[in-house]
Amino acid sequence: MLAVVAGVPGRLGEVLSLREIEGPGNPGAGEVVVRMLASTVNPSDAVTVSGAYGSRTSFPLVPGFEGVGVIDSVGPGVPADAVGRRVLPLGSAGNWQRYKRLGHSWCVPVPDDLPDEVACFAYVNPLTATLMVERFCPPGARDVVVTAAASAIGGHLAELLADRGVRTVGVIRGTPGRGVAAPDLWREVIRTDEAGWRDRLRAAVGPRGAETAFDCVGGGTGGDVYALTSAAGTFVHYGLLSGTPLPAGRLGGPGGARVELFRLRDIVHGDEGRDLPALFAPVFAHLRRGRLHTAVGARVGLTGLPGHLRNPAGPPHRTGKILVDVRK
Secondary structure (H helix, E strand, O other): OEEEEEOOOOOHHHHEEEEEOOOOOOOOOOEEEEEEEEEEOOHHHHHHHOOOOHHHOOOOEOOOOOEEEEEEEEOOOOOHHHOOOEEEEOOOOOOOEOEEEEEHHHEEEOOOOOOHHHHOOOOHHHHHHHHHHHHHOOOOOOOEEEEOOOOHHHHHHHHHHHHOOOOEEEEEOOOOOOOOOOHHHEEEEEEOOOOOHHHHHHHHHOOOOEEEEEEOOOHHHHHHHHHOEEEEEEEEEOOOOOOOOOOHHHOOOOOOOEEEEOOHHHHHOOOOOOOHHHHHHHHHHHHHOOOOOOOEEEEEEHHHHHHHHHOOOOOOOOOOEEEEEOOO
């Protein structure tokens, strides 16, 4: 079968190739084979292919943590009526190939009324945003800060918080051509490339500081946002887009905000997939209501994905994610 493979660690645009690889074989006990329909490209794919998780990653590797497919065949112990069911195949990479074999417990049934290109993006950003708001944003919270506010997950957080009556303060880098997708969801958006941005943020959250801060940037920006989080509040760190760690000496000391390190993988793998349908139920409900949708910036067939990542078409700061049609 066809697959996009990273032969060695490195940048996505440099180490991927389209290959003919061995098919999945017959599913074993408790396993299924999923015929993939669509996938996408996430920062988690780039980080994994870079070799950052060397202790749990081996090469050659078929990337792709997110996608949707149809159960094509089942092994012993799996109900026969699972065949033909549309699912999100989770728990591992490997969605950038025509077929994927995995345990049936890692397959989340997709509601019939959600199109493939909506369901395809239901995992990484929508589930992360939903769980973080549920766990770390207490009822009645008013002052919430989100870094990387122009990102897809920044927009998801703003949507969910607006549904709770919270007008969020966003922090963005100020990349030309990039801004928040829905300005009306934000109380204020502050650019870190403008002088005095820290003073503006301090004024926006008030003298007590932010009750909750969601940070996926790290580095100096994350440290500055932490410093403006209330001592009674929570600073949630869930990513490192800057590539620079948070300044450890400034975090978690006496009189500082509580620091929570949120890792979606820890939650999803915490019970070996047994609770996945319950985790996704609120995500699917939001998607049905038109929330947490992901803008598509490019549509690419599986066979064209390596070339697209080497030489992406369109403007350099085009918004939206890549939708990969695995059938093409």
